[in-house]
Amino acid sequence: MRTTMKANKKNTELKAGLLFQLLWIFVRIGPVTFGGGYAMIPMIEREISIKRKWLDEEQMDEILSLAGAAPGGVGVNAAAFIGYRLAGIRGAIAAIAGITIPTFIIVCFLSAVYSQWADQPKVIAALKGIHGAVIALILVAAYRMARNAIFDKTTAAIAMVIMVVLLVSGINPIYMIVIGLFIGFILIKTKQLLGIEIRTEKERLDYSDEDSNYPEYYI
Amino acid sequence: MIWDLFLIFFKIGLLSFGGGYAIIPMIEHEALNGRWLLEREFQEVISIAGMSPGPVATNSATLIGYRVAGFGGAVSATFGMILPSLIIIIVISIFFYRVRDSLWMKSTFYGLRPVITGLIAFAAIRLGFMGSKQDILTWESLGILIIIFAALYGLMKFKLHPLTIIVGSGILGIAFF
Numbered sequence: 111m112r113t114t115m116k117a118n119k120k121n122t123e124l125k126a127g128l129l130f131q132l133l134w135i136f137v138r139i140g141p142v143t144f145g146g147g148y149a150m151i152p153m154i155e156r157e158i159s160i161k162r163k164w165l166d167e168e169q170m171d172e173i174l175s176l177a178g179a180a181p182g183g184v185g186v187n188a189a190a191f192i193g194y195r196l197a198g199i200r201g202a203i204a205a206i207a208g209i210t211i212p213t214f215i216i217v218c219f220l221s222a223v224y225s226q227w228a229d230q231p232k233v234i235a236a237l238k239g240i241h242g243a244v245i246a247l248i249l250v251a252a253y254r255m256a257r258n259a260i261f262d263k264t265t266a267a268i269a270m271v272i273m274v275v276l277l278v279s280g281i282n283p284i285y286m287i288v289i290g291l292f293i294g295f296i297l298i299k300t301k302q303l304l305g306i307e308i309r310t311e312k313e314r315l316d317y318s319d320e321d322s323n324y325p326e327y328y329i
Numbered sequence: 330m331i332w333d334l335f336l337i338f339f340k341i342g343l344l345s346f347g348g349g350y351a352i353i354p355m356i357e358h359e360a361l362n363g364r365w366l367l368e369r370e371f372q373e374v375i376s377i378a379g380m381s382p383g384p385v386a387t388n389s390a391t392l393i394g395y396r397v398a399g400f401g402g403a404v405s406a407t408f409g410m411i412l413p414s415l416i417i418i419i420v421i422s423i424f425f426y427r428v429r430d431s432l433w434m435k436s437t438f439y440g441l442r443p444v445i446t447g448l449i450a451f452a453a454i455r456l457g458f459m460g461s462k463q464d465i466l467t468w469e470s471l472g473i474l475i476i477i478f479a480a481l482y483g484l485m486k487f488k489l490h491p492l493t494i495i496v497g498s499g500i501l502g503i504a505f506f
Contacts, residue, residue, distance in 0.1 A: 140383045145491030146349045147384040179438060180421055182414030183384035184348045190418040199419065206411055213383030217391040218403055220377055228373075232503055237376050238469070239502015242476030243494050244379030245456050249477070250484050251350045252449040259442030268440065272447030276354065277454065283354035286444055287344045294440020295433070310435035 128197050129204040136189050136208025141216060145247055147185030150209075154188055164196055185209055261312040264297055330398045331405045337363070338390045338409030343417075345410075347445035349385030353452040356389055365397045375456060380495045386410060472505040 135157045143149040151174060159170045173195065177187035186209055193205030227233045260266050272286055294310075301308050337359050345352040353375060360366045366374065374396065378388035387410050394406025457477065458470070476498045483489040483497070 142382060144380075144382050144495065146379075147386070148348070149491060150384075176421060177418075178348070179346070180414070180417050181345045182342055182348075182411070182417065183345070183386035185384040186387060186411055186414045187418055190415050191422065194419060194422050202415055202419065206415055209383070210387055210407065210411055213381065213388060214391050214403070214407055216383070217378070217381050217388050218395055218400065220381055221392055221395045221403075224373070224377060235503045235506035236499040237373060237502065238473065238506050239476055239498040239500070240380050240495055241372060241376045241456070242473045242502070243480045243498035244376050245453050245473075246477050246480030246484060246494065246498075247379060247491060248350045248353070248449060248453040248456065249481060251348075252446060252453060255347070255442070255446045255449055259446045265439070265443040268443040269447040269450070272444050273451050273454075276447070276451040282358050283448060283451070284341070284344055284358070286448060287346055287355075287441075290346070290441040290444030291437060292440070293444070294436045294438065297440060298432070298436035310432070310439040 125197060129200055132193050132197065132201055133204040133208040136205050137212055140185075140209045140213045143185070146251070147183045147188075148251070150185040151188065154185075154192070158192055165192070169195075258312060262309065268293065331401050333363075334394050334397060334402050335405040335409040338394075338406045339413060341390075342386075342410045342413035345386060345413075346441055347448065349389070350452055351445045351448045352386050353389070354448055354455065356393065357455065360393055365393065370396065372456065380499075469506065472502075476501050476505070 139150055139153050139157065143153060155170055155174075159165050159167060165173070173191045174188055177191050178184050180187050186206060189205035189209040190202045193201035193203070195201075197204070224233070224237075256269065260269055272290075275281065276283060276286065298308055298310065341352055341355050341359070345355070357371055360371050360374075361368065374389060374392045378385055378392050381388045387407055390406040390410040391403045394402035394404070396402075398405075457473070479501070480494045480498055483494050484491070
């Protein structure tokens, strides 16, 4: 009886320790990664599977590809997945808190500082420059996504049509995602009925390029 | 207002396939249609969200919440943005592992990926030309264009760190404008 109580207590302590470690790992990852959630992936891998060996490479790859495919920020999703895998719902909450809180504070701080200095010409000019950099970061994300998403005429046509419709119509972009959830299903069914050969994913022949090691991070 | 922020970011979070950059157009739509922000303010928000560390999606939620309703707004928008992720990840962990390789899932993503590509490309185009509807060819838009190309070149060709790019283009901005 006493031994089980002791074991339970030890177990709880271990669990609390694990939750704290999860929180701490993600607290450190958030503030040092720039360029969006995708930039966090290599650091997350290093901390979780290389340094601590909590998950092996294969489990990690599976988690990261699902994190990229699920809705939400990739960094937040990956944190939630890993936390849940290692310590259940509380683990997921600890990991998400870790990844969100420091950047939340930084962003609030930046926003407050910016509103103090918003009418300084130099600040306005610097922000205009940074605006260009952010557009470049988005274009790189689009390019990487395209490399993985567009591999036949149908996918190329979908991307073009979506872009043109958005540019000319002013429709709520959220509907595009809703359409996106069904269009693949409809197109694949149609192709099957017409007897056209179907392929749902890009063939991955070349793994040597470092970018292509993480194809599914961009869904 | 705080409740509205939570609801809207919850809705966006629920459908934000493709991560931070793909949701910029959705955030823009809500922020401008809800008359929360002017176009110029929205552009500032995205620039600050992009230059801040961490995920772009939660950063922009935090910033917009903060602008619209102060600290409480920032908390509720950020919370609205991450709550769907938490719920969905738990559901996926329990059920989806099994259906992951089904043709049903594969054909969903076959269609969804190019849609997201279109959305992200649209986000870049909108952000590039939104401020200058009347005359696209001004000195300012030319300056921005030069910075975009320089940043792209640095990112793709020399694989420079995003922070280097952000700081560098801030300096270029001061030099240009």
